[in-house]
Amino acid sequence: MTVETLPPGERRAIVRDGVAVGIASGTYGISFGAISVTSGLDVWQTCVLSLLVFTGASQFALIGVIGAGGSPLSGAATALLLGSRNTLYGLRLAPLLAWTGWRRFAAAQLVIDESTAMAINRDSRLAARTGFLSTGLAVFVLWNLATLLGAVGGRSLGDPRTFGLDAAVGAAFLALLWPRLRDRRNQVVAALGAAVALGLVPVTAAGVPVLAAGGVALLAGIISSRDDPTEYPEHDDLPGGGHR
């Protein structure tokens, strides 16, 4: 069996980009850690989320729903619905990465927005694997270190409102949503999702309004029939990814 290798220059460039994205994305684990402990989770629960869930939007959704007084299980349901997009990423990545056995089980944990964006659109399997691994591992290590830092620091903050941490949660969700809002249909779906949720706030238990907004996605998916140009994250959508 011949061992293929990438030209050293190309390999170095891919790894450097992966680490840059890792630093930019990983550091916002600080805000996750701080917001999580002020939402009622302890440091252990917060760190387990970053280690095992390891997909930012789902983690923020879980602590957001719990922080707003929703039941932990409705928070988990919202987190799982948000995590379903990683299944789509995996479908695209599988033929590119072509890992089997234990490597596939290990690689699965690293399937996130950032690693997907840095793996698709490569022109060889080795380049795709290098982009996926360097980005995925860099984000994983830094995201978890930053979570611990934020969680330990956040405990000393006291009332989250004093430092505007309650406003930070909404801003975090908006920043995650932002790259998708370039598309007109997404703008409509976002507006309807927000309207449905706000309409339900006064009449349902906390946690339900956000889950109900998922119905908007279902309806819009049935009604419309074209592809979404923002479906897969681009390098430019990532913090630190648009530097070239």
Add this chain to the structure above:
Amino acid sequence: MSALWVAVIVTSVGCYLLKLTGLSVPEAVLEHPLVERVADLLPVALLAALVAVQVFADGQSLVLDARLVGLAVAVVALLFRAPFLVVVLLAAASAALVRLL
């Protein structure tokens, strides 16, 4: 075990299985245009709903308070392509400032 731990573990196992499923099933199994569109639109609807609830809900009532100022500042920061952490910090700082005034 507390309800919080149950939620943490359910989310952990579920999110891993969602990732593994994508890497493991033949593409044809989930390759249905409707499934793809809905899975693609879910984050858009859910994140927008989360923004709205985080900013306007206070328990069962809807209120306008310092969080809206934080959101407006976040929009401006995003228009200027500020990094995630900067967006979040500016939103928090501006809301905290409004409460101080």
